[in-house]
Amino acid sequence: MVIFDRPKEAAEEADIVRRIRKPPALGILVYFAVVFGLGVYFTFAAVQGDFGLFRRAEIEAETRGLQAQLDELSVQVARMENLTRRLSDTYLDIDLLDQQARDVLGMLRTDEIVIR
Numbered sequence: 001m002v003i004f005d006r007p008k009e010a011a012e013e014a015d016i017v018r019r020i021r022k023p024p025a026l027g028i029l030v031y032f033a034v035v036f037g038l039g040v041y042f043t044f045a046a047v048q049g050d051f052g053l054f055r056r057a058e059i060e061a062e063t064r065g066l067q068a069q070l071d072e073l074s075v076q077v078a079r080m081e082n083l084t085r086r087l088s089d090t091y092l093d094i095d096l097l098d099q100q101a102r103d104v105l106g107m108l109r110t111d112e113i114v115i116r
Contacts, residue, residue: 047053086093087100101107108114 045052049055083096085091086096
């Protein structure tokens with residue numbers, strides 16, 4: 001009986017070796033290729049997409065520029081509101097009125113001489 005068991009064991013051992021050395025299935029390769037492709041896609045989208053890091057940096061730079069422009073315009077509006085209030089009926093600044101009459105209308109006093 002020992003003689004008959006050995007060839008059977010040898011056949012089982014050869015079958016096990018064949019299973020271990022079997023090339024990987026095509027499905028596993030396709031799975032890893034798809035996972036790798038999705039990883040690359042999402043990484044690219046996170047960096048350069050519409051909502052990515054580069055776009056965020058552009059938006060922040062644009063925000064800083066627009067905020068500076070808003071601050072400048074706010075200063076100009078405050079200056080114009082001050083000048084408007086100083087020329088209103090409730091508060092009349094005679095010096096400002098004189099300056100505006102000279103600049104806008106080109107008026108002069110009778111005792112002034114114009115040199116061009």
